[in-house]
Amino acid sequence: MDGPRWLDEREDRAWRGYRRMRRLLDLELARELTQDAGLSEPDYDVLSDLSETPRGRLRLSELAHRMLWSRSRLSHHLSRMQQRGLVTREECADDARGSIVVLTPAGRQAIESAAPGHVAAVRRHLIDLLTPAEVDALGALTHRVVDHLADPGLRATRPQPAAEA
Amino acid sequence: MDGPRWLDEREDRAWRGYRRMRRLLDLELARELTQDAGLSEPDYDVLSDLSETPRGRLRLSELAHRMLWSRSRLSHHLSRMQQRGLVTREECADDARGSIVVLTPAGRQAIESAAPGHVAAVRRHLIDLLTPAEVDALGALTHRVVDHLADPGLRATRPQPAAEA
């Protein structure tokens, strides 16, 4: 029962800064995206991931996996986007349970006209404010954290849960 | 007329890493917080900010301002927290429109018992994975971005909508 190791001044500064940046950056990017392209950030992410595939088609689960979304969330969101004509669903030939999400021409149009402005906003509010060394540091650090979180073994580090099969 | 300046490989790595970290870190911290303390992240943040004040009391607007929340959101959330006995509202003496959010003993108890575990989680999944130099870099970079976003003049930087496609 050691006293908890609180964050020291620098750590606290980093943590608070991260959370504040997160919030403000999100608000601003979402605001511009809505205003300029009529898309929400989730919309943009769906369209973006879809458009990165050869023919703009992906199994729903595969898309959910890439986006780190639950299938449920994606299914709900796709229904809304489908009503707006941005995507459609097709039956999957080799798996009758599955459905394939397909980018419509309107969806392709939407992402292609939104992308330049969005990238510019990301630059303006983040990337271009950083030195090259900071960009690299951010890349390195975030990927390390992601790898750590993606590793199921990480939770063994926690005090309590020790059980294993 | 310039083709949009897309992100180069390093910038893209940083940007994708950031978004992925954001999502995974959030999920994990929220998961542990709920499991260990029965609080959501928004709950924690409210209680945390309140507990940092001398007597656990703040004007609703002041709290909303600190948290970067809308008054509406905070009002809704407080209603839920109030029903769980974590906070109460009091009338404001010097401004009859206002209300003062007050941390209850139960709320104080909740944040005090949740904090050590939460800080430990933040360390385990983020801070302790970083070198001291990275912690400083993260602090510097996030604060720069925050300052930039907080500056109302920043939007003047946006290109005029004069360009035709």
Next chain:
DNA sequence: GGCAGATCGATGACATGTCAACGAAAGCGT
């Protein structure tokens, strides 16, 4: 073949966040 369990995607109930509007009360200039 046929059964048991896993996976897929959809759905409804519910929790949470956003947005526009509101009544009440301050501020402010006259």
Next chain:
DNA sequence: ACGCTTTCGTTGACATGTCATCGATCTGCC
């Protein structure tokens, strides 16, 4: 004192995200 405008916090309608569950289908194993 008087209006006009702004600010405060609340509210209701609605958009979005989560969670548990479902029927359908696939998979592996006998």
